[in-house]
Amino acid sequence: MENTKQKLTLQQLESHLWESANILRGSIDSSDYKNYIFGLLFLKRLNDVFVETAERIEREEGEDYGWYDRDEHQFFVPERARWSYITSLTQDIGAAINKAFEELEEENPALEGVLASIDFNDKEKLPDKLLLQLLQHFSKIDLRNENLSDPDILGRAYEYLIKQFADDAGKKGGEFYTPSQVVRLIVKLIKPEEGMRICDPTVGSAGMLIQAVDYIKENSE
Numbered sequence: 001m002e003n004t005k006q007k008l009t010l011q012q013l014e015s016h017l018w019e020s021a022n023i024l025r026g027s028i029d030s031s032d033y034k035n036y037i038f039g040l041l042f043l044k045r046l047n048d049v050f051v052e053t054a055e056r057i058e059r060e061e062g063e064d065y066g067w068y069d070r071d072e073h074q075f076f077v078p079e080r081a082r083w084s085y086i087t088s089l090t091q092d093i094g095a096a097i098n099k100a101f102e103e104l105e106e107e108n109p110a111l112e113g114v115l116a117s118i119d120f121n122d123k124e125k126l127p128d129k130l131l132l133q134l135l136q137h138f139s140k141i142d143l144r145n146e147n148l149s150d151p152d153i154l155g156r157a158y159e160y161l162i163k164q165f166a167d168d169a170g171k172k173g174g175e176f177y178t179p180s181q182v183v184r185l186i187v188k189l190i191k192p193e194e195g196m197r198i199c200d201p202t203v204g205s206a207g208m209l210i211q212a213v214d215y216i217k218e219n220s221e
Helices: 010-024 030-061 093-107 128-138 153-168 180-190 207-219
Strands: none
Touching: 010 030, 010 128, 010 153, 030 093, 030 128, 030 153, 093 128, 153 207, 180 207
């Protein structure tokens, strides 16, 4: 049966992430929003892709080893880092999220230094009630590959919200990222081709790398 479920669009994701900022508003400095919002976004994304892969293996092979065989996944998500476990908690949620990040880095060396630096265990700024609200909010979006309208949607949403956070903090967006119009011009000047290696020495949101890929797709025969 053909899957007729509407896929998540960039506009929907941007709106959802901006609402996450509204949930955090008044609790932490707006310039710090991105650390917490994208931390949870990444955690949800890893979980959803892990579950998607495990369920596919279970359907195809009739076995449940997709849930515990690390070789079947690009990133293996241990049980205490899975969304179902974290959302089952009602107290000490920040500590549990921190632990989830630590275990993800331990299980996946490629993620070392990416997640564990984000500290959710500050009950003065991030009480359990607030984190519960955030988790419930993120539970509303499905970030499995099959549900994304565009494979680059997460990178584009990240780039958009960095600008929004910069504006909200009263700072110039250029302090946080290079405006997309400038990036587009640079990409057109270097004219990337398939097979080339591109280095962005000040890579942040990877906007230039994403636009380079788009340029190659648009100009390929």
